Amino acid sequence: MKVHITLVGGQPAPVYNGIVATRPDKVVFVYSNSEDSIKYVEDVRMETDIDIDEQEPLDTTNPQKILERATSLAEQYKYDDVTLNISSGLKSWSHLFGRVFDSLPNASVVYMDQNNILWNYRTMESQSDFVFDMDVQFRLQHNELKHFVPFADYTDEDKTSFEKVETARRYNTGNFNKLTTTLSSEWKGMFQNQGHGRFVLSETNYVEWEKPDFVRLVLSTKKHGVSEWEMKSPHAVNIAFNSGWFEYKVARMLSHWRYAKEIRLNCLFPDRKSNNVRFPKNEIDIIVNTGTKLLFVECKTMIATSTDIDKFRTAVKNYGGMGSKAIFVTDNAMNDLQKEKCHDSGIIIFSLKDNAFGPNKEQELFKLLENELFNINTK
Numbered sequence: 001m002k003v004h005i006t007l008v009g010g011q012p013a014p015v016y017n018g019i020v021a022t023r024p025d026k027v028v029f030v031y032s033n034s035e036d037s038i039k040y041v042e043d044v045r046m047e048t049d050i051d052i053d054e055q056e057p058l059d060t061t062n063p064q065k066i067l068e069r070a071t072s073l074a075e076q077y078k079y080d081d082v083t084l085n086i087s088s089g090l091k092s093w094s095h096l097f098g099r100v101f102d103s104l105p106n107a108s109v110v111y112m113d114q115n116n117i118l119w120n121y122r123t124m125e126s127q128s129d130f131v132f133d134m135d136v137q138f139r140l141q142h143n144e145l146k147h148f149v150p151f152a153d154y155t156d157e158d159k160t161s162f163e164k165v166e167t168a169r170r171y172n173t174g175n176f177n178k179l180t181t182t183l184s185s186e187w188k189g190m191f192q193n194q195g196h197g198r199f200v201l202s203e204t205n206y207v208e209w210e211k212p213d214f215v216r217l218v219l220s221t222k223k224h225g226v227s228e229w230e231m232k233s234p235h236a237v238n239i240a241f242n243s244g245w246f247e248y249k250v251a252r253m254l255s256h257w258r259y260a261k262e263i264r265l266n267c268l269f270p271d272r273k274s275n276n277v278r279f280p281k282n283e284i285d286i287i288v289n290t291g292t293k294l295l296f297v298e299c300k301t302m303i304a305t306s307t308d309i310d311k312f313r314t315a316v317k318n319y320g321g322m323g324s325k326a327i328f329v330t331d332n333a334m335n336d337l338q339k340e341k342c343h344d345s346g347i348i349i350f351s352l353k354d355n356a357f358g359p360n361k362e363q364e365l366f367k368l369l370e371n372e373l374f375n376i377n378t379k
Contacts, residue, residue, distance in 0.1 A: 007089025014087035114323035157233035
């Protein structure tokens with residue numbers, strides 16, 4: 001048989017991906033009696049359909065007991081083709097199990113890195129020919145993603161709406177923001193609870209909407225007078241309000257990137273008990289499946305407070321796991337403190353108006369991402 005022995009620790013994804021990559025006939029989980037470890041084993045079980053060799057939880061500290069378990073499994077499967085996955089689990093387990101199985105002619109020690117490349121330490125060769133499943137990744141992190149808008153759902157009409165919204169914003173940025181972005185608490189409630197409505201600053205500065213596909217925006221300036229833009233498209237309201245135009249702009253840029261296999265916008269993670277998407281525990285603007293890991297993208301025209309950075313960092317770790325990447329994309333340039341805080345948090349930064357980047361912002365963004373994508377996260 002092909003037997004896969006996998007150590008289970010704080011990250012379930014390399015355990016699952018190791019099983020998918022090696023395609024064994026039987027799996028042996030080596031895990032502790034901690035609540036998290038037991039839960040991760042059950043989670044991986046639910047995602048696979050492979051025979052399991054049931055084992056008792058293993059001691060986390062006693063080297064003699066750890067060595068005894070490794071030796072026992074080596075003897076039990078000495079006539080089988082064995083792979084030992086040391087990607088997860090305790091370092092003490094990895095060392096002692098590695099010592100036992102590395103010396104066996106029928107066994108290979110393997111390691112699944114954060115780029116989902118499986119390294120065989122017997123042959124010193126790598127394998128990366130299995131499909132990364134972003135939905136399994138979310139389930140393994142106990143935060144299934146059910147509520148999102150696929151970028152593929154946006155149409156040419158939506159692109160036209162976006163172009164009109166950008167033009168309107170340039171025409172009178174202040175009133176545009178008041179009508180669509182920095183809404184009063186009263187207007188926020190109306191927008192959230194009503195299917196249609198009208199916000200008025202003056203006779204020549206107002207917005208009308210009907211969810212999800214119609215927006216009429218009227219703005220005026222002393223110099224140029226009154227102008228009107230009418231947007232009619234499947235996602236017109238999402239694009240016009242709450243800086244949705246900027247999220248769509250960034251998503252369009254990323255859609256041209258060679259590593260973007262799938263792009264999801266407005267990703268809502270509700271509380272698992274209530275599943276209430278109106279008041280989600282977190283929202284990620286854009287999530288990109290790069291084929292080997294997840295890229296989380298936060299889009300803001302400008303960062304208001306440093307808590308935006310803290311909240312984003314926590315969400316990426318909780319929902320994406322250790323291997324995921326994060327980038328903060330802003331319209332206006334960040335200040336030095338914000339840049340330093342992003343750097344300390346392992347967050348890539350990119351600004352469309354930062355002179356440090358060249359004139360072709362799309363290509364500069366791709367270059368930056370590709371320089372960082374395959375680096376190993378340290379925290």
